[in-house]
Amino acid sequence: MSTTKKSYTLTQLVASIKKVLNRTYGEQSYWVTGELVKLNMKGGHYYLELADSVNGINTAQMKATIWRTQVLALQQNLGEEFRQLLQPGNRLLFRVTVTFHEIYGLSLTILDLDPAFTYGEIELKKKQTIERLQREGLLNVQKQMRLPLIMKKIVLVGSPDTSGYRDFLTELKQNRIFTNFVIQEIPTTVQGDKAVTEICAALLEADNYAADAIVLIRGGGSKMDLNVFNDYEICRTIAQLHLPLLTGIGHETDEVVADLVAHTKHITPTAVAKFLYIRVGTFRSDLQTGLDRILTQALSSLASATEQFTNTNKFLTHYFQNIITDYRSDLQAKLHRIEVGTNEILAEQRALLDLSLEKSVVAAGHCLHIVQTIELPAILEKMVLRSTNLIEIQRLELLNLQEKVAVLNPLKLLKVGYTISSIANTDLSQYKGEFIGQELQTLTDQFTVYSTITKIQK
Amino acid sequence: MERQLTYEEALSELQGIVKKLENKEVKIDELASTVARANQLVEYCQSKLQQTEAEIQKIVKKG
Amino acid sequence: MERQLTYEEALSELQGIVKKLENKEVKIDELASTVARANQLVEYCQSKLQQTEAEIQKIVKKG
Amino acid sequence: MERQLTYEEALSELQGIVKKLENKEVKIDELASTVARANQLVEYCQSKLQQTEAEIQKIVKKG
Amino acid sequence: MERQLTYEEALSELQGIVKKLENKEVKIDELASTVARANQLVEYCQSKLQQTEAEIQKIVKKG
Amino acid sequence: MERQLTYEEALSELQGIVKKLENKEVKIDELASTVARANQLVEYCQSKLQQTEAEIQKIVKKG
Amino acid sequence: MERQLTYEEALSELQGIVKKLENKEVKIDELASTVARANQLVEYCQSKLQQTEAEIQKIVKKG
Numbered sequence: 001m002s003t004t005k006k007s008y009t010l011t012q013l014v015a016s017i018k019k020v021l022n023r024t025y026g027e028q029s030y031w032v033t034g035e036l037v038k039l040n041m042k043g044g045h046y047y048l049e050l051a052d053s054v055n056g057i058n059t060a061q062m063k064a065t066i067w068r069t070q071v072l073a074l075q076q077n078l079g080e081e082f083r084q085l086l087q088p089g090n091r092l093l094f095r096v097t098v099t100f101h102e103i104y105g106l107s108l109t110i111l112d113l114d115p116a117f118t119y120g121e122i123e124l125k126k127k128q129t130i131e132r133l134q135r136e137g138l139l140n141v142q143k144q145m146r147l148p149l150i151m152k153k154i155v156l157v158g159s160p161d162t163s164g165y166r167d168f169l170t171e172l173k174q175n176r177i178f179t180n181f182v183i184q185e186i187p188t189t190v191q192g193d194k195a196v197t198e199i200c201a202a203l204l205e206a207d208n209y210a211a212d213a214i215v216l217i218r219g220g221g222s223k224m225d226l227n228v229f230n231d232y233e234i235c236r237t238i239a240q241l242h243l244p245l246l247t248g249i250g251h252e253t254d255e256v257v258a259d260l261v262a263h264t265k266h267i268t269p270t271a272v273a274k275f276l277y278i279r280v281g282t283f284r285s286d287l288q289t290g291l292d293r294i295l296t297q298a299l300s301s302l303a304s305a306t307e308q309f310t311n312t313n314k315f316l317t318h319y320f321q322n323i324i325t326d327y328r329s330d331l332q333a334k335l336h337r338i339e340v341g342t343n344e345i346l347a348e349q350r351a352l353l354d355l356s357l358e359k360s361v362v363a364a365g366h367c368l369h370i371v372q373t374i375e376l377p378a379i380l381e382k383m384v385l386r387s388t389n390l391i392e393i394q395r396l397e398l399l400n401l402q403e404k405v406a407v408l409n410p411l412k413l414l415k416v417g418y419t420i421s422s423i424a425n426t427d428l429s430q431y432k433g434e435f436i437g438q439e440l441q442t443l444t445d446q447f448t449v450y451s452t453i454t455k456i457q458k
Numbered sequence: 459m460e461r462q463l464t465y466e467e468a469l470s471e472l473q474g475i476v477k478k479l480e481n482k483e484v485k486i487d488e489l490a491s492t493v494a495r496a497n498q499l500v501e502y503c504q505s506k507l508q509q510t511e512a513e514i515q516k517i518v519k520k521g
Numbered sequence: 522m523e524r525q526l527t528y529e530e531a532l533s534e535l536q537g538i539v540k541k542l543e544n545k546e547v548k549i550d551e552l553a554s555t556v557a558r559a560n561q562l563v564e565y566c567q568s569k570l571q572q573t574e575a576e577i578q579k580i581v582k583k584g
Numbered sequence: 585m586e587r588q589l590t591y592e593e594a595l596s597e598l599q600g601i602v603k604k605l606e607n608k609e610v611k612i613d614e615l616a617s618t619v620a621r622a623n624q625l626v627e628y629c630q631s632k633l634q635q636t637e638a639e640i641q642k643i644v645k646k647g
Numbered sequence: 648m649e650r651q652l653t654y655e656e657a658l659s660e661l662q663g664i665v666k667k668l669e670n671k672e673v674k675i676d677e678l679a680s681t682v683a684r685a686n687q688l689v690e691y692c693q694s695k696l697q698q699t700e701a702e703i704q705k706i707v708k709k710g
Numbered sequence: 711m712e713r714q715l716t717y718e719e720a721l722s723e724l725q726g727i728v729k730k731l732e733n734k735e736v737k738i739d740e741l742a743s744t745v746a747r748a749n750q751l752v753e754y755c756q757s758k759l760q761q762t763e764a765e766i767q768k769i770v771k772k773g
Numbered sequence: 774m775e776r777q778l779t780y781e782e783a784l785s786e787l788q789g790i791v792k793k794l795e796n797k798e799v800k801i802d803e804l805a806s807t808v809a810r811a812n813q814l815v816e817y818c819q820s821k822l823q824q825t826e827a828e829i830q831k832i833v834k835k836g
Contacts, residue, residue, distance in 0.1 A: 148779075148780070148781075149779075149780045149781045149784065150780045150822065152822070152826075153826065153829045155829065178822070180822065180823060180824075180825065182826045182827075182828060182829055184828065184829045208831050208832060209829045209830070209831055209832065210829060210830045210831070210832045211829050280822065283780060283784065283818070284818075284819070284822070286784060287783075287784065287787065287814075287815045287818055287819070288815070290784070290787040290788055290790070290791050290811070290815070291787070291811055291812060291815045293791045293794070293795070294787070294790055294791055294794055294807075294808055294811040295766060295769065295770050295808060295811075297791070297794040297795055298762075298766050298794060298799075298804050298807070298808045299763065299766060299770075301794070301797065301799070301801070301804060302759050302762060302763045302766070302801070302804065305755075305759055305801055306756065306759050309752050309755060309756050309759075312724065312728065312748075312752050313707055313749075313752060315728055315731075315732075316707060316728065316731065316745055316748050316749070316752075317703075317707050319728070319731035319732055320700075320703050320731060320741060320745050321700075322734070323731065323734055323736065323738070323741060324696055324699065324700050324738075324741075326734065327692070327696055327738055328693070328696060330658075331661075331689050331692050331693060331696075334661055334662070334665050334685075334689065335644070335685075335686075335689050337665050337668070337669060338644075338664065338665055338668055338682060338685050338686075339640075339644055341665065341668030341669045341671075342640055342668060342678060342682055344671070345668065345671050345673065345675070345678060346633055346636065346637055346675075346678075348671065349595075349629070349633055349675055350630065350633060352595075353595075353598070353626045353629050353630055353633075354626075356598050356599065356601075356602050356622065356626060357581070357622060357623060357626045359602045359605070359606065360598075360601060360602055360605050360618075360619050360622040360623075361577060361581050361619060363602065363605035363606045363608075364573075364577050364605055364610070364615050364616075364618070364619045365574065365577070366608075367605070367608055367610065367612065367615060368570050368573060368574050368577075368612070368615070370608075371566075371570055371612060372567060372570045376563050376566055376567060376570075379535055379536065379539055379559075379563065380518070380559070380560070380563050382539050382542075382543075383538065383539050383542060383556060383559050384514065384518050384556070386539065386542035386543055387514050387542060387547075387552055387555075387556050388511070388514070390542065390545060390547065390549065390552060391507050391510060391511050391514075391549070391552070393545070394465075394469075394503070394507055394549055395504070395507055397469070398469075398472075398500055398503050398504055398507070401469075401472050401473065401476055401496075401500060402496075402497070402500045404476045404479070404480070405472075405475065405476060405479065405493060405496040405497065405500070408476065408479035408480060409479070409489075409493045410489060411489060411490055411493065420486065422486060425485050425486065427482045429482070430482060441486070443486055464550045465548070465549045465550050466548055466549070466550055506549065506550075507549065510549055510552050510553045513553040513556075513557075514552065514553060514556045517553075517556050517557050517560045518556070518560070527613045528611070528612045528613045529611055529612070529613055532612075569612065569613075570612065573612060573615050573616045576616035576619075576620075577615070577616055577619045580616070580619055580620050580623045581619075581623070590676045591674070591675040591676045592674055592675065592676055595675075629675075632675065633675065636675060636678050636679045639679040639682075639683075640678065640679055640682045643679070643682055643683050643686045644682070644686065653739045654737070654738040654739045655737055655738070655739055658738075695738060696738065699738060699741050699742045702742040702745075702746075703741065703742055703745045703746075706742070706745055706746050706749045707745065707749065716800075716802045717800070717801040717802045718800050718801065718802055721801075758801065758802075759801065761805075762801060762804050762805045765805040765808070765809070766804070766805060766808050769808055769809065769812045772812075
């Protein structure tokens, strides 16, 4: 290719870049947000590594420097917070100038820091941690654990140097309710670079004990101080513990994520201690109340059962008296019936006797009457009848005889002209002898004719 | 009439007369007296009957 | 009347008389006396009855 | 009255008498004595009843 | 009274007597003795009742 | 009293007896023994109650 | 007392007893033993609470 190429020295180019940068950015300063990735200190100067990312992917990275004089000024302005803010991982709002150095290249010089932004960032991060824990199903794991009724064996995780730690121990051992706790202490740093790692280790260690609960305490501090308890690693460790965790992180306004993950949170270490012994106290009073109720109820049951019997005897007396009374009246009734029955029998017999006598007399009278009025008169009448009859028969007989005499009287025939003939005083019809020559006597009314029979004609 | 004659005797004599008359055993010359005797006997008997009847009536009425 | 005669004997005699009458065994000559006897028997019986009745009345009244 | 006679026997005899009387099986001659017997039996029975009643009264009153 | 007789037996016998009396099945000759028996049974029952009552009173009072 | 009898059994038996008494199902002959048994049951139950109360009181005093 | 009984179990049992008693589900026969059991439960818990434990044992985790 062609040899006549226009070229610059590196110095020329770098000088030109610097000139352009200076002309563009000059001495102007800018408020810039970014994450503190790394921090080194050397000779009172702070050397920072800043980065920015979108969706977790780095989009920019740059070195920054806080010069010693500026460090001192910021430390004076922000106090303790300065150190808290300059924790790697924090997002910060800086006022910077763009600096280009021919040898060291492009960097930012930090002139100022706005902590308010970082707090907002902390809150944002806290929210993200909570969301992550929620996503991973870790947020409520502890809450689902059953808190033992009595937590007598406690593993205490915290920094022994802090007043909160001491307050906790004092409260547990010097209250009037219950002090017989057994405490296994696991000291740990609660601030600084190593805090997260140490706290996680301490918690895992605590989880190895056959205790009732783990208590995590931190006796208060600034927002930035407590920010460590928003750490995801710590929270995940808490969620994965076997023992329930009680927190007493010691802040009054906002809670940290560790509080949310823990089984139970209390505001202060003292509050945790109170919770522990009051729980025992409550349990004891529950026991006592239960026993009291049992005793009261048992005695009341007995009393009502006993009362039942005070009446039972009365009932027994009443009922048996009723029965006896019934039987007595039954006997009286029977006696009465016997009397009535007897009287009836006697009355009946009396009536029967009277009737018998009356019947006898009546029958006798009847007999007499019949004989007197019917039989005897009948006999008499019959007799008269028969007698009369007899006389009448005789009368007829006489009449008959009289008639016969009248009929047979021959003198009557003579009167009317008839005659009677006889031979030797024998009627002709009776005469058996020789007629011829005999003298025939013929009687008439006036006289007797004598003649001799000469001839018989038959 | 003999006062000693009973009703039976009178009746019996009467019946004897009737029989004799029927048998024509009465002699012509006794005929009239026989009939008269019969009539006398009839009367006697009748009075005896009457007398008896009266006596009975008397007894019964009194009873 | 014989005092010893019972009512039954009297009645029996009476009935004998009635029977005789019915059988016409009584002669006319005895008729009146027979009836008189019968009447006497009836009277005796009636007095006996009266006597019995009185006795019974006496018993009952006393009772 | 025979002392040995029970009430039932006496009553039975009495009822026999009543029956006989009602059936006219008693002769007139025995009528008065029969009624007298009946009366005697009635009286006997009544005294028995009275005696029984008195006994019962005594028993019941005591009770 | 037989010592072995229970109240129920006595009562049952008594009821038998009452029934017999009401049905007039008791002869007069046995009436007094029957009533006497009934009275005896009643008295026996009453004494049993009294005895029972006393026993129970004793038991209940003691209780 | 049978040692094996529980309070409930005793009470149940007692209630049975009371019911029987109430319904007059107990014969006189058994009345005294029934009431005695009831009384015995009452005493048994009461002693059981007393005993139970004493036991409970002991716990109460100690508590 | 069973060594394994937890505070929760003891309290729950105790409260179960309370409920049963208040619902009158405990028979008189079981009353004393039930109360004794309740007392035993309370005593057991109290003594368990007062018991001194030197230190908390570390458990060897199986991983």
